[in-house]
Amino acid sequence: MPRFSSLKKYxxxxxxxxxxxxxxxxxxxxxxxxxxxxxxxHTIGAQGMGIYQLIFPVxxxxxxxxxxxxxxxxxxxTAQATGQSRCPQVYLYAGFLLSTGxxxxxxxxxxxxxxxxxxxxxxxxxxxxxxxxxxxxxPLAAIHCxxxxxxxxxxxxxxxxxxxxxxxxxxxxxxxxxxxxxxxQGREVTAAMAVWGIVCGELAGALFSLTVVRFTRCxxxxxxxxxAVFTFSAPLTANRVLVDFINSxxxxxxxxxxxxxxxxxxxxxxxxxxxxxxxxxxxxxxSVLTNSISVMLLPSISQAKAQKKQDVIxxxxxxxxxxxxxxxxxxxxxxxxxxxxxxxYLFANTLAGxxxxxxxxxxxxMFLSATLGSILHGLGHPAVTxxxxxxxxxVRIACIWLFVPLYGxxxxxxxxxxxxxxxxxxxxxxxxxxxxx
Numbered sequence: 001m002p003r004f005s006s007l008k009k010y011x012x013x014x015x016x017x018x019x020x021x022x023x024x025x026x027x028x029x030x031x032x033x034x035x036x037x038x039x040x041x042h043t044i045g046a047q048g049m050g051i052y053q054l055i056f057p058v059x060x061x062x063x064x065x066x067x068x069x070x071x072x073x074x075x076x077x078t079a080q081a082t083g084q085s086r087c088p089q090v091y092l093y094a095g096f097l098l099s100t101g102x103x104x105x106x107x108x109x110x111x112x113x114x115x116x117x118x119x120x121x122x123x124x125x126x127x128x129x130x131x132x133x134x135x136x137x138x139p140l141a142a143i144h145c146x147x148x149x150x151x152x153x154x155x156x157x158x159x160x161x162x163x164x165x166x167x168x169x170x171x172x173x174x175x176x177x178x179x180x181x182x183x184x185q186g187r188e189v190t191a192a193m194a195v196w197g198i199v200c201g202e203l204a205g206a207l208f209s210l211t212v213v214r215f216t217r218c219x220x221x222x223x224x225x226x227x228a229v230f231t232f233s234a235p236l237t238a239n240r241v242l243v244d245f246i247n248s249x250x251x252x253x254x255x256x257x258x259x260x261x262x263x264x265x266x267x268x269x270x271x272x273x274x275x276x277x278x279x280x281x282x283x284x285x286x287s288v289l290t291n292s293i294s295v296m297l298l299p300s301i302s303q304a305k306a307q308k309k310q311d312v313i314x315x316x317x318x319x320x321x322x323x324x325x326x327x328x329x330x331x332x333x334x335x336x337x338x339x340x341x342x343x344x345y346l347f348a349n350t351l352a353g354x355x356x357x358x359x360x361x362x363x364x365x366m367f368l369s370a371t372l373g374s375i376l377h378g379l380g381h382p383a384v385t386x387x388x389x390x391x392x393x394x395v396r397i398a399c400i401w402l403f404v405p406l407y408g409x410x411x412x413x414x415x416x417x418x419x420x421x422x423x424x425x426x427x428x429x430x431x432x433x434x435x436x437x
Contacts, residue, residue, distance in 0.1 A: 049273030057248030069236030078153025171201030301378025328364025
């Protein structure tokens, strides 16, 4: 009996159960994505990967503008409303109104301005058709974000987990189908097929989420909910847009500064593709667990703060730091031991292995900054994470602008490590001195 009562205690805990479910589906999705990256690296090549990766800063900016902050606001207010026995779905409706409107504006802007963005901003005209395809996915992603935020707030992770896995499966399956059609008809395989995969994946995720959510008539106080969601999401959105804008600037500057270092345009794009399309996804692979923890921490911390359970907040922060450090150092050791094998046998690229070796040291600090940022959001301090993330981004930008033309890509790798250390340590210091805990 003690064994079963202990099992029941853990399975009934929303953070543990939700984290486990998100981790399992996230890990499955990462494994699929890992082999998908290998497939892309062999079909479109390193330069094609570089062109494909160049559009992701624009995609991330679009998601940040119309979805990320609103999703977090929906999650927080849904958790609060549930804890106070009020109807939580009104916040989902408020988020829908804001997010779909913003996503339509963003999609139209990217589609009509694709030529200018590709030539003048990304410095790569071949990105224009990819941007037009990608613009279609933004409204679909906004719908997906809102429904996920609602279920995260309810601390029910089954729907977001299944939709994430379904999205990844449909993305990979559609790209493979397009690849087979192109090869059978003798057509050139380009990065456009990977972008169509993004659209198909987002469509599958949005349709699934809309199908399973149970809409009820809960429109009382919709105007108040709109104000609350907008007020809370505005600094978060500004945070994400500003950080993603700087990240976009970072991604654009890397090939430009590599050319200043002495590389040709094709070689600079190839190095950029190896770094962002092979090495970084490998380093981010273990973060599936910390991402799951981060998602579940925000509503849990919000409820604990609303109920003034200071001991719960203290205990959660302590265990989060311990878990992230253990996972981070274990990941670092793993990559240090296997970087050569990963580069040679998985990606057939020795440079990818060398980049993985250098980037492996960021794991403990990267995991800490992600989870502690979620705790700060739950405590109602989105502006703090804005300044922390901005500080980290500015360190990387400075390294790219000042040192990459002199020392090559190694300067960016060391700048990435310095920025993650800075953000993680500052977050720990701020939480240690916070009056909320």
